[in-house]
Amino acid sequence: MTVFDDLVGQEQAADVLRRAAAAAAEALEGGRGAGMTHAWLFTGPPGSGRSEAAQAFAAALLCPDQGCGHCDLCHQVAVGSHPDVETVRPQGLSYSVKQTRDLVLRAAGAPTLGRWRVILFEDADRSTEAAANALLKAIEEPPPRTVWLLCAPSPDDMVITIRSRCRVVTLRTPSTAAVAHVLATRDGVPPEMAEFAARATQGHLARARRLALDDEARRRREAVLSLPRALSGVGECVDAAERLVKTSAEDADEATAQLNETETTELRKIYGEGSSGKGLNRGLVRGGAGAIKELEDRQKSRATRIKRDSLDAALLDLVAFYRDVLAVQFGAEVELSSDDRRADLAALARSSSPEDTLRRVDAIMRCRERLAANVNPQIAVEAMTISLWRPQV
Structure with missing residues (x-):
């Protein structure tokens, strides 16, 4: 089982990332490394697993076996403790230019373990205009061992100058059956509850897991869907x-x-x-x-x-x-x-x-x-x- 096996309903994207990880390994050994680039843009609707796909790709880049899923390096990436992977999330409503510039400076450093330095930039579409300009400069001329992994709902959510310099990986909403299967097999959710949660959240795995396991989440959904019936004045x-x-x-x-x-x-x-x-x-x-x-x-x-x-x-x-x-x-x-x-x-x-x-x-x-x-x-x-x-x- 590799790191890409955890990507629910994303077989085509996983295949692209496997080939790119192989090309990256070839590049490290002095080969051409065709298919590997230093800037990637992961897009897809909410719940499609943009961040999970980016994290799996980061593990594949750093793992000697290109994402075996069971070595120490893969485990470190999965739990967020690998020194060469930095995951960035907006601290507020958007990324400020200061936060982005500080990140660019850190990204310029050499990798600690000698392979790649990976910056996983979640919700990149929330960058302010000034922050996007700072990010663009880093993507245009990245250090030779730095890889940028940006996540956004769609390519159009990023300024054209950034998306034109990234290789786009498009994810899709997983099917209800695929999400229900994951909930039942990995989380031990009863099949009927797994089916209900997957259907109710329209394939959004994280929300489906919470709905299946959290009574309070189900109560809140019930309150929201009771709203149309309550509107009488x-x-x-x-x-x-x-x-x-x-x-x-x-x-x-x-x-x-x-x-x-x-x-x-x-x-x-x-x-x-x-x-x-x-x-x-x-x-x-x-x-x-x-x-x-x-x-x-x-x-x-x-x-x-x-x-x-x-x-x-x-x-x-x-x-x-x-x-x-x-x-x-x-x-x-x-x-x-x-x-x-x-x-x-x-x-x-x-x-x-x-x-x-x-x-x-x-x-x-x-x-x-x-x-x-x-x-x-x-x-x-x-x-x-x-x-x-x-x-x-």
């Missing part, structure tokens, strides 16, 4: 919007609370809090207060991003629900992600027209665009819920 629309925003905030707080506490405690230790001995006191040394304030600002920015991501995931569940309504209205023989809510789908399909359903989908997509443009979440979601209640207004 303006007051109900406002209440539903408030609940949706609040649920997303709670989800983000749960995801960040422990991480924030750990980061703050570690930083306070670094700056001497609680230390004793000659020349030391139990408070923060000079500069500590400023560092703590900077960390708190980053944590607030990260919390805002996670809240928006959580809210966006809920909106995508709503889009899938109304897509299923449209399928029922047209009698389409397709898999329904909300098949567990057949009664609600049928009732809404009977009481509205396909045009109404399309207007409701448009309302949800407008809400997503407004949230991306930093509109107040409560206001954006209220406008959406009112449009869901009365789509012709």
Whole structure:
């Protein structure tokens, strides 16, 4: 079993990456290494496994057996401890130019173990214009042993000057059957629950795993999909919007609370809090207060991003629900992600027209665009819920 066997439903992409890893090994031995390049762009819809594919490729580049999956080097890449692989994620809503320039400087160093230095740049589409320009310079003239692995939903999400210098690997959404099989065989999920989670999340493996294993995740999905039935007036629309925003905030707080506490405690230790001995006191040394304030600002920015991501995931569940309504209205023989809510789908399909359903989908997509443009979440979601209640207004 190799590192590429973990890529669910991505056989074609895995084959491309295997050949590139072989070419990279050939290049290290002085050969031509045709098919290997120093900049890659992994694209695909949410849940397709962009980061997982990039990580598997990183392991294949560093492993003497091109990603055997069981050696120490492959294990180090998998757990994030390999000294030559740096995985970067946005600390807030976007990558700043300072963060990107610091990364470029680190990427210029030689690999520690003598093969490749790999920079795995997640959510590269969140780079600001200045950050993208800094990244472009690094990709144009990379050090001979540095490989950039960028991840983004689609090539069009990156500026053309960057994507034209990258080799694009396109991933696809895994099938429901493939995701359900992984949940059942690797995570021990009962087959019926695995099938439900895979179908409900439309092939998004990470979300499917969470839905299958977390009762609270299933409760939140139930609350989101109950929203259309609850919209019977303006007051109900406002209440539903408030609940949706609040649920997303709670989800983000749960995801960040422990991480924030750990980061703050570690930083306070670094700056001497609680230390004793000659020349030391139990408070923060000079500069500590400023560092703590900077960390708190980053944590607030990260919390805002996670809240928006959580809210966006809920909106995508709503889009899938109304897509299923449209399928029922047209009698389409397709898999329904909300098949567990057949009664609600049928009732809404009977009481509205396909045009109404399309207007409701448009309302949800407008809400997503407004949230991306930093509109107040409560206001954006209220406008959406009112449009869901009365789509012709």
